[in-house]
Amino acid sequence: MAFPELKNDRLIKALLRQPTDTTPVWIMRQAGRYLPEYRETRKAAGGFLDLCKNRELACEVTLQPLRRFNLDAAILFSDILTIPDAMGLGLYFSEGEGPKFERPLRSKADIDHLAVPDPTEKLRYVSDAISLVRKELDGAVPLIGFSGSPWTLSTYMVEGGSSKDYRHVKGMMYENPASMHRLLDILAQSVAAYLNAQIEAGAQALMIFDTWGGILTPETYRSFSLDYMQQILSLLHRQYDGQTIPVTLFTKAGSQWIEMIADTGCDAVGLDWTIDIDEARRRVGDKVALQGNLDPCTLYASPEVIRNAVKDIITKYGPGAGHVFNLGHGIHPAVNPDHLAVLIDAVHEFGHAIRQQPGSSG
Amino acid sequence: MAFPELKNDRLIKALLRQPTDTTPVWIMRQAGRYLPEYRETRKAAGGFLDLCKNRELACEVTLQPLRRFNLDAAILFSDILTIPDAMGLGLYFSEGEGPKFERPLRSKADIDHLAVPDPTEKLRYVSDAISLVRKELDGAVPLIGFSGSPWTLSTYMVEGGSSKDYRHVKGMMYENPASMHRLLDILAQSVAAYLNAQIEAGAQALMIFDTWGGILTPETYRSFSLDYMQQILSLLHRQYDGQTIPVTLFTKAGSQWIEMIADTGCDAVGLDWTIDIDEARRRVGDKVALQGNLDPCTLYASPEVIRNAVKDIITKYGPGAGHVFNLGHGIHPAVNPDHLAVLIDAVHEFGHAIRQQPGSSG
Numbered sequence: 001m002a003f004p005e006l007k008n009d010r011l012i013k014a015l016l017r018q019p020t021d022t023t024p025v026w027i028m029r030q031a032g033r034y035l036p037e038y039r040e041t042r043k044a045a046g047g048f049l050d051l052c053k054n055r056e057l058a059c060e061v062t063l064q065p066l067r068r069f070n071l072d073a074a075i076l077f078s079d080i081l082t083i084p085d086a087m088g089l090g091l092y093f094s095e096g097e098g099p100k101f102e103r104p105l106r107s108k109a110d111i112d113h114l115a116v117p118d119p120t121e122k123l124r125y126v127s128d129a130i131s132l133v134r135k136e137l138d139g140a141v142p143l144i145g146f147s148g149s150p151w152t153l154s155t156y157m158v159e160g161g162s163s164k165d166y167r168h169v170k171g172m173m174y175e176n177p178a179s180m181h182r183l184l185d186i187l188a189q190s191v192a193a194y195l196n197a198q199i200e201a202g203a204q205a206l207m208i209f210d211t212w213g214g215i216l217t218p219e220t221y222r223s224f225s226l227d228y229m230q231q232i233l234s235l236l237h238r239q240y241d242g243q244t245i246p247v248t249l250f251t252k253a254g255s256q257w258i259e260m261i262a263d264t265g266c267d268a269v270g271l272d273w274t275i276d277i278d279e280a281r282r283r284v285g286d287k288v289a290l291q292g293n294l295d296p297c298t299l300y301a302s303p304e305v306i307r308n309a310v311k312d313i314i315t316k317y318g319p320g321a322g323h324v325f326n327l328g329h330g331i332h333p334a335v336n337p338d339h340l341a342v343l344i345d346a347v348h349e350f351g352h353a354i355r356q357q358p359g360s361s362g
Numbered sequence: 363m364a365f366p367e368l369k370n371d372r373l374i375k376a377l378l379r380q381p382t383d384t385t386p387v388w389i390m391r392q393a394g395r396y397l398p399e400y401r402e403t404r405k406a407a408g409g410f411l412d413l414c415k416n417r418e419l420a421c422e423v424t425l426q427p428l429r430r431f432n433l434d435a436a437i438l439f440s441d442i443l444t445i446p447d448a449m450g451l452g453l454y455f456s457e458g459e460g461p462k463f464e465r466p467l468r469s470k471a472d473i474d475h476l477a478v479p480d481p482t483e484k485l486r487y488v489s490d491a492i493s494l495v496r497k498e499l500d501g502a503v504p505l506i507g508f509s510g511s512p513w514t515l516s517t518y519m520v521e522g523g524s525s526k527d528y529r530h531v532k533g534m535m536y537e538n539p540a541s542m543h544r545l546l547d548i549l550a551q552s553v554a555a556y557l558n559a560q561i562e563a564g565a566q567a568l569m570i571f572d573t574w575g576g577i578l579t580p581e582t583y584r585s586f587s588l589d590y591m592q593q594i595l596s597l598l599h600r601q602y603d604g605q606t607i608p609v610t611l612f613t614k615a616g617s618q619w620i621e622m623i624a625d626t627g628c629d630a631v632g633l634d635w636t637i638d639i640d641e642a643r644r645r646v647g648d649k650v651a652l653q654g655n656l657d658p659c660t661l662y663a664s665p666e667v668i669r670n671a672v673k674d675i676i677t678k679y680g681p682g683a684g685h686v687f688n689l690g691h692g693i694h695p696a697v698n699p700d701h702l703a704v705l706i707d708a709v710h711e712f713g714h715a716i717r718q719q720p721g722s723s724g
Contacts, residue, residue, distance in 0.1 A: 165694050170659035174667050214615075217635045217657055253576075256618045256636060273579045274618060295579055297532035305536050332527050 003202060004139035011073045011142050015205060015246035015268045015289045017322035023314060023351025024072035025344050026144070029330030030065040031077040035337055037064050048093045052079050058129040059136055066141065068337065069344045073141050073205070076130055076198075080148030080209055083190050084157045086122035087114055097161070104160030106168065108179045116190045119197035126194070127201035134202035145203030147195055149210035149251075150187035150232075151225035154180070166215055173224055180224060188228040192235035199240050207248040207270070208232065214253025221257060230264045248291055252329060255280070262287045273328035278316040289322035294343070296327045299335040303342040310346040319354045365564060366501035373435040373504050377567060377608035377630045377651050379684035385676060385713025386434035387706050388506070391692030392427040393439040397699055399426050410455045414441050420491040421498055428503065430699060431706045435503050435567070438492055438560075442510030442571055445552050446519045448479035459523070466522030468530065470538065473545045478552045481559035488556070489563035496564035507565030509557055511572035511613075512549035512594075513587035516542070528577055535586055542586060550590040554597035561602050569610040569632070570594065576615025583619060592626040610653055614691060617642070624649045635690035640678040651684035656705070658689045661697040665704040672708040681716045 006012070010024035032038055038061050045051040052058055062077040081099050085091035090102030105111055117123060133143055156162070158169035173180045195206050213225040229249055238245050249261050250270025261269050262284040271280055271292035280290055298309045310325070317323045325347040331340065368374070372386035394400055400423050407413035414420055424439040443461050447453035452464030467473055479485060495505055518524070520531035535542045557568050575587040591611055600607050611623050612632025623631050624646035633642055633654035642652055660671045672687070679685045687709045693702065 165659070165696075167659060167662055167694060167696060170657065171662035174660055174663035174671075214636065218638050218641075220657075253615060253636075274576065274615075276580050279580075295532065295582075297527070297529060298536055300529055300533035301536035309536075332529060334527075334529060 003134045006142055006204070007139050008072055008141045011144075011324060012205060012244075012246060014322060014324050015248065015291075016244060017286065017289050019321045021352065022348045022355065023317075023323050023325050025325040025347040025351075026071050026073035026075060027065070027331050027340065027344075028075075028327055030069075030071065030075065030340075031061045032331065033333035034331055034335045034340070035064055035068070048079070049085075049091065052077070052082070053125045055125060055128045055132055058125075059132045062129070062133050062143075063136060066137075069341055070348065071141065071344060073144050074133060074137060075144040075146065075207075076126070076133060076203070078126055078129070078146070080146075080152065080211070081156055082123060082126060083117065083147065083187065083194055084153055086117035087190070089157060099156060100161040101157060104168075105157050105183065106172075108176065111179050111183045111186075114183070114186050116186060116193060119194045123194055123197065127197050130198055130201040130203055142204035143202060144205045144207055145195060145198035145201075146207040146209060147191045149208050149213065149225060149249075150184045150191060150228040151216075152210050152212045153187050153191075154183050155212045155215075157183070166212070170215075173220060184224060184228045185231075188231040189235070192232045195232070196235070196237050199237050199245055203245070204243065205246045205248070206236070207250060210249065210251040210254065213251035218257065221251075221254070222260060225251070226257075226260055226264065229266075233265055246289075248289075248324075250291070258284055268322075268324065270326070271328060276316055277313055277323070278318070281317065281320075286322070289324060290317070291324040291326050293326070293328045296329050296332055296335075299327075299331065299339045299343065303339065306339060306342050307346045310343055311350045314347065314350040314354055319357055323351075325351070365496045368504055368566070369501050370434055370503045373506075373686060374567060374606075374608060376684060376686045377610065377653075378606060379648065379651050381683045383714065384710045384717065385679075385685055385687050387687040387709040387713075388433050388435040388437060389427070389693050389702065389706075390437075390689055392431075392433065392437065392702075393423045394693065395695035396693055396697045396702070397426055397430070411441070411447075411453065414439070414444070415487045417487060417490045417494055420487075421494045424491070424495050424505075425498060428499075431703055432710065433503065433706060435506050436495060436499060437506040437508065437569075438488070438495060438565070440488055440491070440508070442508075442514065442573070443518055444485060444488060445479065445509065445549065445556055446515055448484035449476055449552070451519060461518060462523040463519060466530075467516075467519050467545065468534075470541045473541050473548075476545070476548050478548060478555060481556045485556060485559065489559050492560055492563035492565055504566035505564060506567045506569055507557060507560035507563075508569040508571060509553045511570050511575065511587060511611075512546045512553060512590040513578075514572050514574045515549050515553075516545055517574045517577075519545070528574070532577075535582060546586060546590045547593075550593040551597070554594045557594070558597070558599050561599050561607055565607070566605065567608045567610070568598070569612060572611065572613040572616065575613035580619065583613075583616070584622060587613070588619075588622055588626065591628075595627055608651075610651075610686075612653070620646055630684075630686065632688070633690060638678060639675055639685070640680070643679065643682075648684070651686060652679070653686040653688050655688070655690045658691055658694055658697075661689075661693065661701045661705065663701075665701065668701060668704050669708045672705055673712045676709065676712040676716055681719055685713075687713070 010020045058077045155169045246267035248268040249266045255275035268289035273295040372382045420439045517531045608629035610630040611628045617637035630651035635657040
């Protein structure tokens with residue numbers, strides 16, 4: 001597919017650790033419930049899944065935050081559980097309780113029945129939405145595609161939804177590691193095929209959300225989560241149509257393991273707010289770009305506090321290349337959108353200012 | 363008060379980094395819902411708070427796990443929210459939703475009204491229960507007293523209960539840090555007075571549970587959580603009646619900050635399962651003992667898997683003094699008690715075996 005040339009390429013450059021005029025910024029869940037226009041579109045769509053699966057509406061909500069804010073990227077509006085849904089587990093959403101599966105995986109037999117879904121069939125709606133967003137964006141900013149990590153997908157698939165104690169998935173991991181590895185291997189192949197289809201449809205950068213990697217031990221994190229993200233990295237078409245497609249790995253609550261994550265060969269590591277970004281930079285050296293890492297709760301405070309918090313992170317990172325500003329997790333539904341505008345403008349202002357310092361190379 | 367001499371002093375010795383014949387073990391929430399006899403006593407007591415506030419019943423459930431298992435310590439059965447309850451916030455428990463407060467703190471005025479509760483008045487039931495447990499224990503094993511940390515207590519007091527996003531307490535912290543510091547200072551004084559009363563009543567070791575410190579940034583963790591735990595340490599009667607009272611600090615999800623925690627002057631640091639205990643030992647040197655750190659979900663697996671997991675942690679720690687075995691968080695209600703017996707026996711077996719190695723000093 002031929003798309004217009006990219007006008008604002010700050011995000012791509014920063015993810016590849018190339019100099020930019022200021023720090024690029026996008027926000028996890030920037031298309032979401034904190035925006036009144038999103039809530040209206042969602043109401044019109046019916047359920048959450050109807051919104052994800054309707055190409056036009058998914059495109060509309062993807063673009064909504066870009067009409068309000070000076071963001072440096074769009075991220076496709078979708079759900080992280082599209083793959084298990086396509087595998088036939090029966091995804092549904094019950095109000096206030098989050099995602100659920102009608103047919104959770106609890107046995108070896110459940111897992112043996114699974115197959116890698118063809119992304120051009122049951123996940124076609126995702127590729128279609130991506131191509132439509134690319135067309136509508138008209139090259140203004142890059143479009144990020146994404147997936148949940150194999151481990152994170154497996155937690156929902158085995159528990160049957162969100163969990164507080166992860167007893168079923170961890171019980172299976174400890175008691176039947178071979179079954180868990182089989183499940184994770186199928187998921188890694190599925191995620192790779194899904195993300196490659198997103199690249200073909202027009203995604204210009206990719207992110208893998210490992211929301212629940214942080215509940216593991218160091219050893220099980222490596223063998224049940226990180227190794228499968230690395231397998232995905234090896235299967236992705238990271239050069240496509242003359243462009244490099246940067247890939248960001250984000251393990252929530254994984255700041256103690258960023259060296260391991262940086263060693264996978266990903267382009268960037270997402271950080272939550274439990275680590276100082278200057279310490280993160282020291283620990284990973286110049287292997288990867290870093291994305292993050294403001295506490296989302298900062299947005300409940302006043303504009304002055306928000307500006308100071310943004311300045312603090314940009315100052316800690318310093319003038320060097322390779323920083324993408326973001327929250328350390330998704331924006332909360334109760335946040336005032338005007339506060340996000342303050343954040344985004346502050347990132348560009350302070351990101352520009354720090355590059356004017358003598359000796360700056362970023 | 364005069365109590366019988368301690369027969370099994372492994373826990374106290376290990377917390378003070380003195381050699382022991384094997385690794386001592388106790389389990390967070392060892393008196394709790396996974397035990398059928400606990401569920402029966404609780405049913406008879408009426409509500410959860412009735413159980414905490416009844417000296418005889420609190421003593422009974424404290425002793426229940428010691429009748430089943432070869433544990434090296436008792437820990438008082440109580441709740442972490444006794445202090446805010448004594449401050450008049452109106453603690454209650456709604457089934458399936460956890461603790462709630464009728465009158466959460468949302469303003470400076472709410473906080474200005476608070477006073478340090480006299481532990482000999484509204485918290486008298488805790489001291490009474492401790493003295494009774496000490497009498498009933500008859501010196502068999504030491505009794506651990508405990509409190510929630512100021513920060514952790516404040517999260518419940520400001521949110522009005524458990525929270526997913528901590529918007530109110532973090533909003534206050536970012537927007538009105540002076541009010542938060544005033545609240546935390548009152549709580550630090552209250553916790554210190556409460557723990558000193560527990561020492562006077564017979565507690566032989568203390569633990570401070572900072573369950574929600576891990577949701578902070580490094581900087582806010584230090585200034586809003588750790589500094590107040592350090593203030594408590596400076597106020598405690600750590601020498602009492604000729605005995606040293608060891609104090610353990612445990613910040614759940616705080617493994618990235620264990621150096622800071624070890625520098626407070628506490629005797630021991632509790633670890634969750636997100637860090638390898640040998641790495642923790644390297645990072646804190648010989649400043650403190652370490653407590654932990656098996657993933658509680660391991661207990662859903664078979665005895666063989668549990669034994670291997672115990673052996674792995676004991677091997678990683680090595681033969682040196684200063685290790686108290688525990689889970690990395692409370693035991694889950696759905697765990698089979700027989701699996702806990704396997705764990706405890708394995709700790710003593712492997713803890714003894716590792717000390718027989720040539721060159722062992724522990």
